Amino acid sequence: MITIYLNRDISDDERRQSLFSGDFHLYSGRPGALAFVDHAKNLISEAFTGLDPERAQYEMDVEEFVRRVGPLKSEFTNGQRTKELCQQFAVDLGMDPETTYFDIPRLRVIPADQFLTAGVSYNYKAHRDMWYGHPQQLLNYWTPVFPVVGGNVMSMYTDFFDKPVRNASNAYDYEEWVAKHRHAAAEKLSKDDRPHPVPLEDFDSRSEIRIAGGSGDIFMFSSNHLHASAPNTSGVTRFSYDLRTINIDDVRENRGPRNVDSGATGTTLGDFLRVSDLAPLNVDDLMVASATR
Numbered sequence: 001m002i003t004i005y006l007n008r009d010i011s012d013d014e015r016r017q018s019l020f021s022g023d024f025h026l027y028s029g030r031p032g033a034l035a036f037v038d039h040a041k042n043l044i045s046e047a048f049t050g051l052d053p054e055r056a057q058y059e060m061d062v063e064e065f066v067r068r069v070g071p072l073k074s075e076f077t078n079g080q081r082t083k084e085l086c087q088q089f090a091v092d093l094g095m096d097p098e099t100t101y102f103d104i105p106r107l108r109v110i111p112a113d114q115f116l117t118a119g120v121s122y123n124y125k126a127h128r129d130m131w132y133g134h135p136q137q138l139l140n141y142w143t144p145v146f147p148v149v150g151g152n153v154m155s156m157y158t159d160f161f162d163k164p165v166r167n168a169s170n171a172y173d174y175e176e177w178v179a180k181h182r183h184a185a186a187e188k189l190s191k192d193d194r195p196h197p198v199p200l201e202d203f204d205s206r207s208e209i210r211i212a213g214g215s216g217d218i219f220m221f222s223s224n225h226l227h228a229s230a231p232n233t234s235g236v237t238r239f240s241y242d243l244r245t246i247n248i249d250d251v252r253e254n255r256g257p258r259n260v261d262s263g264a265t266g267t268t269l270g271d272f273l274r275v276s277d278l279a280p281l282n283v284d285d286l287m288v289a290s291a292t293r
């Protein structure tokens, strides 16, 4: 059974445990998340000067859209202000800044009506984040910049939290992806032929749910959940950001949901930054610590 909690006031330790068992947690009105949304809105309005960003896709061709969205995403992900906002976001939600590490967040820009579903606006097929080389302990904080509806959010296939799906993650290696494929996104205008770890079977999707909040509402879930970008049928471009964290003690103690079907190799752990001081996670130390325990 999966429970959806709204604004539940519990410690981060208890919440991680709940998320690891498949529960969802939703938070609204959190200052850290709202400050993040303001930052995203500023960058978005600069990228689409003079246009309504949710409808700008109807005013330009795909090339022009990509020309604006590529730098927007890159500035959002890599800017210094974004890192400060990640620190604020985590502390505001009660995470321990010394043991919590975050991966720099991504801005998702998903146009409506199949305008662009590849590259910078890749519509993710059903996947677990572990299929992309993330650790089992990863938690995801998904936040819409503008209010969303069922027709432009994510699909969560709740039945498959602990049930395997045949998939292509065996062929996925994170280091290889970074070296060969990540930076090719902007070139993909119609077909995304990068080797994404996709499902290799049709699965029963009757357990699909979609959670749609307002601007700045946080949707937290374990990345072990099978999830996908829902085809955007809302008539407007979806802008959202997602931030991911791990707690280093969870990784050391190997807590978290069971790996039911991921065969991905390599790890994203080396990308994570400590909330307290932005120090990168030292993966070698982590491996030595777990080997000598």
Ligand SMILES: [Fe+2]
Pocket (backbone or CB within 6 Å): 124, 127, 128, 129, 227
């Ligand atoms: Fe994902």
